[in-house]
Amino acid sequence: MKHLSGRFEIICGSMFSGKTEELIRRVRRAIIAKQAVQVFKPQIDDRYGIEVVKSHDGQNVEAIPVATPEAIIDHIEPETTVVAIDEIQFFSEGIVDVVQQLASSGLRVVAAGLDLDFRGEPFGPMPELLCVAEEVMKLHAICVVCGDLASRTQRLVNNEPAHYEDPIIMVGAQESYEARCRKCHSVPRLQPATETS
Numbered sequence: 194m195k196h197l198s199g200r201f202e203i204i205c206g207s208m209f210s211g212k213t214e215e216l217i218r219r220v221r222r223a224i225i226a227k228q229a230v231q232v233f234k235p236q237i238d239d240r241y242g243i244e245v246v247k248s249h250d251g252q253n254v255e256a257i258p259v260a261t262p263e264a265i266i267d268h269i270e271p272e273t274t275v276v277a278i279d280e281i282q283f284f285s286e287g288i289v290d291v292v293q294q295l296a297s298s299g300l301r302v303v304a305a306g307l308d309l310d311f312r313g314e315p316f317g318p319m320p321e322l323l324c325v326a327e328e329v330m331k332l333h334a335i336c337v338v339c340g341d342l343a344s345r346t347q348r349l350v351n352n353e354p355a356h357y358e359d360p361i362i363m364v365g366a367q368e369s370y371e372a373r374c375r376k377c378h379s380v381p382r383l384q385p386a387t388e389t390s
């Protein structure tokens with residue numbers, strides 16, 4: 194049975210903050226509630242295998258990898274009531290319309306994604322997704338430098354902070370990323386920032 198009124202819930206935060214664990218927890222509870230659940234992820238995230246969503250501490254659920262937001266719509270089965278999407282920050286802006294369409298058709302949509310990229314700037318479609326969601330949960334990891342709450346993700350290249358000019362998308366885990374607080378997060382620039390008037 195479809196929910197009478199659909200909804201969109203989003204879980205955000207830095208890497209290692211527990212977004213995927215929380216997504217998996219909601220998926221498992223929905224299955225206990227006898228909901229028909231489909232889990233999606235962007236194809237680009239191949240860290241732990243193609244057809245699985247896996248947390249940093251090893252929990253996992255099966256997932257359908259998709260190359261575009263629109264492919265999610267193509268895969269929705271008639272009995273589905275809950276749609277879960279991990280790593281939603283990797284999708285193009287079209288994901289906003291897709292999520293809106295699914296929720297407006299009566300489905301419960303639950304997504305997890307990085308709010309900020311390694312530069313500390315909003316990641317892809319996240320600002321708009323956070324605005325249209327009925328429910329937002331912001332999680333924090335532990336800063337590996339000082340032990341405070343971590344709101345940022347530090348990218349490291351050869352153990353040094355990555356430069357601002359580096360590409361935004363780089364799939365990885367502990368070997369390239371650390372959770373850090375605002376004070377311990379650093380993003381050196383190769384070129385000085387230009388003044389804008």
Ligand SMILES: Nc1ncnc2c1ncn2[C@@H]1O[C@H](COP(=O)(O)OP(=O)(O)O)[C@@H](O)[C@H]1O
Nearest residue numbers: 208209210211212213214248249250334335372
């Ligand atoms: N710096 C850290 N702070 C908090 N948890 C960490 C940290 N480093 C590793 N972890 C582990 O990561 C788990 C969260 O993993 P996960 O749900 O995959 O996070 P996310 O999806 O937000 O990257 C935690 O339960 C913990 O076991």
Ligand SMILES: Cc1cn([C@H]2C[C@H](O)[C@@H](COP(=O)(O)O)O2)c(=O)[nH]c1=O
Nearest residue numbers: 207208209310311346361362363364365
């Ligand atoms: C900060 C940042 C991260 N990524 C990549 C690295 C990982 O593959 C995912 C995040 O995974 P998690 O489930 O949140 O641990 O995103 C990136 O491509 N660019 C970045 O700036």
Ligand SMILES: [Zn+2]
Nearest residue numbers: 336339374377
């Ligand atoms: Zn810190």
